[in-house]
Structures are given as structure tokens and as C-alpha cells.
Amino acid sequence: MTIKDLAEKTGYGVATVSRVLNNHPNVSRKARETILKAVEESGFQTNSNAQQLKAAAKSILVVVKGTANEMFGEMVETIQSLVAQTHYPLYVDYMDEDSNEVLRAIQLCPEKKPLGIIFLGGNDRNFRRDFARIEVPCVLVSSDGSGLPFDNLSSVTTDDRQATRCAMDSLIALGHRKFVIVGGDRETTDIGRLRYAGCLDSFRKHGIDFDEQLDYAGVRFSYQDGYDATQRLIASGREFTALFAAADVMAIGAIRALHNNGLRVPQDVSVMGFDGLPLGSFLVPQLSTVIQSRQEMARRGVEILIDRIENGGGACHEYIQYSLAQRESTRRLGE
Amino acid sequence: MTIKDLAEKTGYGVATVSRVLNNHPNVSRKARETILKAVEESGFQTNSNAQQLKAAAKSILVVVKGTANEMFGEMVETIQSLVAQTHYPLYVDYMDEDSNEVLRAIQLCPEKKPLGIIFLGGNDRNFRRDFARIEVPCVLVSSDGSGLPFDNLSSVTTDDRQATRCAMDSLIALGHRKFVIVGGDRETTDIGRLRYAGCLDSFRKHGIDFDEQLDYAGVRFSYQDGYDATQRLIASGREFTALFAAADVMAIGAIRALHNNGLRVPQDVSVMGFDGLPLGSFLVPQLSTVIQSRQEMARRGVEILIDRIENGGGACHEYIQYSLAQRESTRRLGE
DNA sequence: TTGTACGCGTTATCAA
DNA sequence: TTGATAACGCGTACAA
Numbered sequence: 027m028t029i030k031d032l033a034e035k036t037g038y039g040v041a042t043v044s045r046v047l048n049n050h051p052n053v054s055r056k057a058r059e060t061i062l063k064a065v066e067e068s069g070f071q072t073n074s075n076a077q078q079l080k081a082a083a084k085s086i087l088v089v090v091k092g093t094a095n096e097m098f099g100e101m102v103e104t105i106q107s108l109v110a111q112t113h114y115p116l117y118v119d120y121m122d123e124d125s126n127e128v129l130r131a132i133q134l135c136p137e138k139k140p141l142g143i144i145f146l147g148g149n150d151r152n153f154r155r156d157f158a159r160i161e162v163p164c165v166l167v168s169s170d171g172s173g174l175p176f177d178n179l180s181s182v183t184t185d186d187r188q189a190t191r192c193a194m195d196s197l198i199a200l201g202h203r204k205f206v207i208v209g210g211d212r213e214t215t216d217i218g219r220l221r222y223a224g225c226l227d228s229f230r231k232h233g234i235d236f237d238e239q240l241d242y243a244g245v246r247f248s249y250q251d252g253y254d255a256t257q258r259l260i261a262s263g264r265e266f267t268a269l270f271a272a273a274d275v276m277a278i279g280a281i282r283a284l285h286n287n288g289l290r291v292p293q294d295v296s297v298m299g300f301d302g303l304p305l306g307s308f309l310v311p312q313l314s315t316v317i318q319s320r321q322e323m324a325r326r327g328v329e330i331l332i333d334r335i336e337n338g339g340g341a342c343h344e345y346i347q348y349s350l351a352q353r354e355s356t357r358r359l360g361e
Numbered sequence: 362m363t364i365k366d367l368a369e370k371t372g373y374g375v376a377t378v379s380r381v382l383n384n385h386p387n388v389s390r391k392a393r394e395t396i397l398k399a400v401e402e403s404g405f406q407t408n409s410n411a412q413q414l415k416a417a418a419k420s421i422l423v424v425v426k427g428t429a430n431e432m433f434g435e436m437v438e439t440i441q442s443l444v445a446q447t448h449y450p451l452y453v454d455y456m457d458e459d460s461n462e463v464l465r466a467i468q469l470c471p472e473k474k475p476l477g478i479i480f481l482g483g484n485d486r487n488f489r490r491d492f493a494r495i496e497v498p499c500v501l502v503s504s505d506g507s508g509l510p511f512d513n514l515s516s517v518t519t520d521d522r523q524a525t526r527c528a529m530d531s532l533i534a535l536g537h538r539k540f541v542i543v544g545g546d547r548e549t550t551d552i553g554r555l556r557y558a559g560c561l562d563s564f565r566k567h568g569i570d571f572d573e574q575l576d577y578a579g580v581r582f583s584y585q586d587g588y589d590a591t592q593r594l595i596a597s598g599r600e601f602t603a604l605f606a607a608a609d610v611m612a613i614g615a616i617r618a619l620h621n622n623g624l625r626v627p628q629d630v631s632v633m634g635f636d637g638l639p640l641g642s643f644l645v646p647q648l649s650t651v652i653q654s655r656q657e658m659a660r661r662g663v664e665i666l667i668d669r670i671e672n673g674g675g676a677c678h679e680y681i682q683y684s685l686a687q688r689e690s691t692r693r694l695g696e
Numbered sequence: 697t698t699g700t701a702c703g704c705g706t707t708a709t710c711a712a
Numbered sequence: 713t714t715g716a717t718a719a720c721g722c723g724t725a726c727a728a
Contacts, residue, residue: 027471028721039699044723054697075472076721079410079704093437099429103457120455122438136362137410249643282643308584308617310645363705374715379707389713411705414720 027070036064047072078138085115086331087140089131091147092123096275096303097168097320098146104324105144112332114141128156135160142335144327145169150216153179163334167327168318169216172343180334182326184318185345186217190224193298193316194270196350198232201359202268202296205229205236208255208280209272211244218244221272221300240264245276252279260287267295267359274299274306274315281313281355296356302349311354322346362405371399382407417474420450421666424466426482427458431610431638432503432655433481439659440479447667449476463491470495477666480504485551488514498669502662503653504551507678515669517661519653520680521552525559528633528651529605531685533567536694537603537631540564540571543590543615544607546579553579556607556635575599580611587614595622602630602694609634609641609650616648616690631691637684646689657681 029047033040038057045053046061064070077083086109090098102118109116117138121130127148134140143164153166153174163178171181197205207225210218222242229236236242241264243255252271256279259266269284271277277299281291289295291311299306302317323346330342364378371378373392380388381396399405412418421444425433437453444451452473456465462483469475478499488501488509498513506516532540542560545553557577564571571577576599578590587606591614594601604619606612612634616626624630626646634641637652658681665677 029723030721033699040722041699041724042697045698048723052697057697071468071471073414073472073721075410075414076704077723079408079414079706079720080722081704081724094431094434096429102428118455120453133406136406137408249639253643278640278643282645282647285645304584305613305640308588308613310617310620312617364707365705368715375706376708376715376717377713380714383707387713392713408705411720412707414704414722415706416708416720 027068028073029070032061032064032068032070035068036060081139083115083139084113085117085138085140086335087131087134087138087143088116088118089127089134089143089145090118090120091125091127091145091149093120095123095147096305097301097318101146101167101320101324104321105328108325108328114332126152126156128152128160131164132156132159135162142331144331149214150174151214163331165327165331165334167323170220170343171341177340178334180330180341181343182323182330182346183344184316184323184348186220187224187227188345189316189348189350190221190270190272190300191227192224193300193350194225194228195232196352197268197270197296197298197356198228198234200296200356203234204264204266205234205268205270206241206243206259206264206266207270207272208243208245208252208259208276209270210247213244218272225270241266247273247275249275249279249282252276253283254279256280256283257287260284260289268356269295269297271297271299274301274303274313277313277315277355278305278309281309291355292357296359298356302351306351307353309355313351314353314356315351317349317351319346319348362403363408364405367396367399367403367405370403371395413473417476418450419448420452420473420475421670422466422469422473422475422478423451423453424462424469424478424480425453425455426460426462426480426484428455430458430482431640432636432653436481436502436655436659439656440663443660443663449667461487461491463487463495466499467491467494470497477670479662479666484549485509486549498666500662500666500669502658505555505678506676512675513669515665515676516678517658517665517681518679519651519658519683521555522559522562523680524651524683524685525556525605525607525635526562527559528635528685529560529563530567531687532603532605532631532633532691533563533569535631535691538569539599539601540569540603540605541576541578541594541599541601542605542607543578543580543587543594543611544605545582548579553607560605576601582608582610584610584614584617587611588618589614591615591618592622595619595624603691604630604632606632606634609636609638609648612648612650612690613640613644616644626690627692631694633691637686641686642688644690648686649688649691650686652684652686654681654683 029040029043032043145166148166148169166181170183209222212218245251245255299313299315306313364375367378368375480501483501483504501516505518506514544557547553580586580590606615634648634650641648
């Protein structure tokens with residue numbers, strides 16, 4: 027079933043059919059009705075290959091880095107419902123955590139010819155190296171692009187460094203002085219770097235003693251890695267009353283590791299995560315964490331992108347409000 | 362950059378370029394080398410729109426129902442790596458939990474012209490109503506298609522009913538007699554229906570008293586719904602020593618609800634989940650559950666599909682081995 | 697208001 | 713071994 031078939035069936039030409047399909051003007055009411063009815067009956071589906079081969083589909087592209095990332099699933103849904111309220115078609119492309127999202131976008135561009143791109147997650151290095159080849163307006167969501175010299179790349183994210191500092195400040199305010207950190211890799215992930223920097227900011231300000239070699243473990247963002255890293259930290263014999271995990275999933279692994287070593291949370295060790303996954307509030311103990319506003323991040327990402335598409339303008343970089351949840355996995359020392 | 366540009370650049374014709382690109386025979390070594398080098402230099406990317414517009418890409422399509430489903434993320438990765446070892450290109454299409462996966466596949470078929478389709482998750486009703494319009498061999502993974510009258514629809518899944526029965530048997534063997542169930546909707550989800558049936562099988566066999574009205578809550582597969590349902594069950598005043606949740610996420614919500622009501626797991630109530638999410642073994646207490654072999658399910662799904670594509674043959678329906686994990690959230694009564 | 701005809705980038709057929 | 717050329721289904725000048 028093609029528009030040609032439709033044309034034959036209705037007695038009109040393919041151009042008229044195409045016009046009806048795309049809601050173009052200059053079609054008689056009668057033609058529109060006839061053709062619409064035929065479309066209905068035949069269950070016609072326009073072939074998007076041909077469509078895009080022909081011309082820009084005026085679409086928006088979303089590139090999601092990390093299929094398993096619990097943060098992104100919900101955000102994709104928000105983006106979808108937001109974009110659905112516009113007339114822009116939306117393409118969502120999922121990829122592995124460790125693929126190069128920028129190269130993928132570059133690869134997709136000649137095919138999809140998007141008006142703009144939203145990156146859900148992204149790596150500084152990849153952008154620095156390859157982003158220059160992308161010309162449409164883009165928004166990097168949930169990573170900070172303000173350090174990147176691209177006029178067509180905006181970003182919306184949590185201020186990881188400040189949020190982490192704030193989280194550490196709060197633990198210090200609760201009386202904690204001895205910390206260990208289960209963080210991300212500081213070399214390869216921006217998140218790992220920024221959240222670690224936030225910790226150091228706070229530690230320095232309060233004169234907290236912290237040994238980067240002994241008190242920090244830079245690992246991957248998973249339950250298992252959080253668990254393993256914590257085991258090593260404990261095994262090394264370091265004493266600590268508070269553990270910060272750079273992601274909730276790591277915090278969960280960490281709590282289990284503490285438990286296995288006879289350390290109770292929060293009586294013996296306070297644990298603070300980062301992300302604010304829904305899961306966290308169902309755990310026993312409920313996970314204290316930095317809650318990122320995923321909805322808001324996604325919403326602003328869409329808004330900025332559409333504005334740049336429609337009105338032009340250079341890059342802008344926004345931080346989204348986060349909130350600190352002191353729940354059950356942290357406690358005031360000496361109470 | 363198109364193959365036409367490539368042709369000009371190298372002095373060959375588009376046909377030769379195309380042949381090189383697709384590894385076809387009847388190309389001189391010299392031509393192949395020259396063209397390959399030009400491809401390298403120019404960073405040429407074949408336009409898949411044009412490719413698919415022209416002809417069937419001999420691809421395999423994966424339709425994933427439920428972006429947030431923790432089961433599927435890992436399975437998609439397995440499928441990808443398995444199919445990568447063949448010469449079939451793979452398309453993965455993600456959709457909301459409540460979209461109609463069969464209609465989506467029907468829509469995709471004329472465009473992608475896949476040789477076969479893998480459905481990750483699926484609803485009985487959707488298949489019954491619309492699947493007849495799909496002609497290529499398909500495999501439904503993680504739902505049971507054996508009741509469906511389609512010769513081109515195979516399925517690979519856990520035997521939900523038997524697995525649940527087995528899980529309940531095990532709880533009964535531990536001395537439990539009073540159960541409540543936080544299950545899925547029995548009307549709209551196959552999983553809800555089958556896992557409930559499994560419970561009843563076991564209860565009947567052992568003469569366990571169970572009131573469908575009072576002891577069963579059919580809700581959605583989420584933390585919050587598991588939590589809410591358990592709250593209601595507790596509030597209703599029913600006494601029970603064991604709670605079965607039809608999914609691990611529900612079990613987690615349930616455990617929190619029990620905790621909030623001063624009920625300890627497993628001392629006061631044993632909780633058994635279903636799915637075997639990695640998360641479960643990091644919780645405190647570790648979640649007892651039915652472990653579905655996601656890897657194996659995905660692997661068999663791919664194997665069966667490729668076999669049907671290459672050798673034909675009718676539908677086959679397989680159950681994949683599951684295993685019962687008695688971990689820390691269940692205990693023997695009276696010990 | 698409508699239809700004809702061309703081109704998008706690719707693959708496949710055929711003749712050279 | 714190669715190249716010219718006809719499709720694939722659609723959008724859109726341009727002509728009518």
C-alpha cells in the first residue's frame with residue numbers, strides 16, 4: 027500500500043494524496059475527505075524510509091546513552107509526552123553506556139536530518155573531539171556542557187559539584203569527620219570527576235582529613251561495583267563513619283557490603299547516595315540521597331531545544347534545582 | 362557524501378562501489394582497495410533510508426515492550442551480541458508498557474522488511490487480535506505463546522505457573538500456612554493470571570485456606586503499587602506469615618510497607634518475589650525469589666528465530682529453566 | 697485545484 | 713570485471 031495505490035483507488039494523483047497526508051493547503055474538501063477515507067480503510071502507513079530519504083522530516087532526535095540507566099527511562103517518557111504536544115516527530119535512539127554518543131548522532135544526522143538533538147547523558151571527551159561536526163542546535167541533558175566551546179550546544183543538568191558539596195556539608199553538620207567515597211572513575215566520567223570535586227570542596231572547607239589513595243574508590247556505576255569497592259575499603263582497615271556513593275545503585279551495593287561486615291546503617295555508618303531513584307525511598311533503611319529533578323531536567327531540555335530551533339540563539343547552560351533527602355541511611359553522630 | 366561521490370572520487374561506477382560496500386564478488390582487488398581507502402578517508406556512511414527503501418535489509422527486528430522493565434535491558438544486550446555474530450542487521454524498537462506491540466510491529470514491517478521478529482514481552486490479547494497480519498517468523502520472549510494459534514509464532518519463557526507453584530510449595534514446606542499475594546492484574550496481564558494460578562495450584566494441593574477477595578491484591582508492577590497493596594492487605598486485618606509478590610519490584614515495596622507496620626522480614630513475615638533481578642541479592646535482607654534465566658531466554662529466542670528464518674518450520678514453545686533462590690527474606694516457621 | 701515528472705541514495709539487472 | 717540504468721515510495725516544482 028503506497029500513495030500510488032491510494033491515488034489509483036481514489037482517482038486522484040499522487041500529489042493530491044501527498045498533500046492530504048501532510049495537511050497541505052490547496053486541496054478541495056471533497057478530495058481531502060475521499061482520500062482520508064481511503065487511507066482509513068486501507069490502513070495505509072507512510073513509508074518513513076522514503077519520506078526521510080526525500081527530505082528533512084523536521085524531526086527531533088533523542089540520543090540516550092545507557093539502556094539500563096534508571097534515570098533516563100523516566101526522562102525519555104517525559105520528553106516524549108512533551109514533544110508530542112508539538113508538531114515535531116521524535117526519534118529515540120538507545121545505545122550502550124560506553125558507545126560514543128556523538129559519533130552515533132553524527133551517523134544519524136544525514137539519515138534523520140533532525141532539526142535538533144537532545145543528548146541524554148554524554149561524555150565530555152566525545153563532545154570535545156567530535157561535536158564540531160554537528161550543526162543543528164543540541165541540548166545535553168544531565169551532563170554539564172558549559173565548559174564546551176560550542177555555540178550550538180546547550181545543557182541542562184544538576185550542579186553535581188555543588189550538590190555533592192552540599193551533601194557532604196550536611197553529613198559534616200551531622201558530626202561526621204571520617205569519610206570514604208565510592209565514586210565513579212574520575213578520569214573517564216564527568217560525573218565521577220565533579221562529584222569527587224564537590225566532596226573535596228567540602229572537606230577542605232571544613233578541614234576534614236581525606237586520603238585520596240586510601241579513602242576513594244573509583245569504579246563503575248553498578249550494584250556490584252559499589253559492593254566490591256566497599257568491601258575493599260573496609261578490608262583496607264580504614265575507619266569511617268560516613269560513606270558517600272556517587273550513585274544510588276552504588277550506595278545500595280555499599281550498604282550490603284557494610285551489612286556483610288557487621289556494620290549497621292546508619293548506626294555504625296551513614297550512607298548517602300546520589301540520584302534520587304524512586305527505589306531509594308522503599309529500601310530499609312530508606313536511602314538518603316541527592317534528588318535530581320528528572321522531570322524538570324527533561325522539561326527544560328525540550329523547552330530550550332525547541333526555542334533554539336525556532337528562534338535561534340546561542341548556547342545556554344542551566345542548572346536544575348536538586349534537593350537533599352536526609353532519610354534513614356544517615357544519622358547524627360553521637361545521638 | 363554518497364556512493365555517487367565515492368564513484369566520482371575513485372573513477373569507478375556506483376555499482377562497483379556498492380558491490381565493494383556490500384562485499385559482493387566480482388570486484389577486482391584493485392578496485393576494492395581503492396574504494397575501501399576512499400571510504401575510509403571520506404568517512405562515508407551508507408544511508409540506511411535509501412538502503413531499506415530499495416530492498417529488504419534481511420534484518421531482524423526486536424520489539425521491546427516497556428522501556429523501564431529491568432528484565433529487558435540485559436536481555437536486549439544479550440540479543441544484540443548474539444545477532445552481531447551473524448550477518449543479520451538488528452533493529453531494536455522500544456515502546457511503552459501499555460502500547461500495542463503487535464500493531465507497532467505491523468507498522469514497522471513494511472519499512473524494515475525484517476526476516477523475523479523477536480518480541481520482548483507481549484500481551485495475549487494484542488497477539489490474538491492482530492498477529493494474523495504478520496507473516497514472518499516471530500518469537501515471543503518472556504511470555505507464553507503456546508495458547509496462541511499461530512504457526513509462525515514461537516515462544517520462550519519461564520513456566521510462570523509451575524515456577525510459582527514451586528515457590529509456594531517451598532514456602533509451605535517451610536511451615537507457612539497463611540498467605541497473602543501481591544499480584545498483577547489477572548484480567549489484563551498474562552503474568553498476573555499465570556502466577557496467580559500457580560499459587561492456587563499449590564494452595565489447593567496442600568489444602569491451604571485462601572480467600573481470593575481478602576488475600577489477593579492485583580496491581581501494577583511497581584514499587585509503589587507493591588507498597589500500597591501491602592498496606593491495604595495489612596490494614597484489612599488479615600493475618601499472614603508469608604507474602605508472595607508477583608515481581609521483585611513489588612516485593613521491595615511490600616517489604617517497606619511491612620516495615621512501616623512494625624512487621625519484620627523474615628521474622629514476622631516471609632517475602633518471596635519473582636524475577637531474580639540483580640538488585641535482589643544486594644538488599645538487606647536479600648530477596649528470596651524465582652530467578653528467571655534472562656540470558657538463556659534471550660539466547661534461545663535468537664536461536665529459534667534464526668532457525669525458523671533459515672530452515673522454516675512451525676511454531677515451537679519452550680520453557681526455560683528457572684531456579685528458586687531461598688535467600689534472607691524467607692525463613693522456616695517456628696525455628 | 698490538480699496531475700506529471702523528477703530526484704533523494706541505494707541495490708540489482710543487464711549489457712558491455 | 714565493470715558501468716548505465718531502472719526501480720524503491722515519497723515530496724514538490726512546475727505545468728495545466
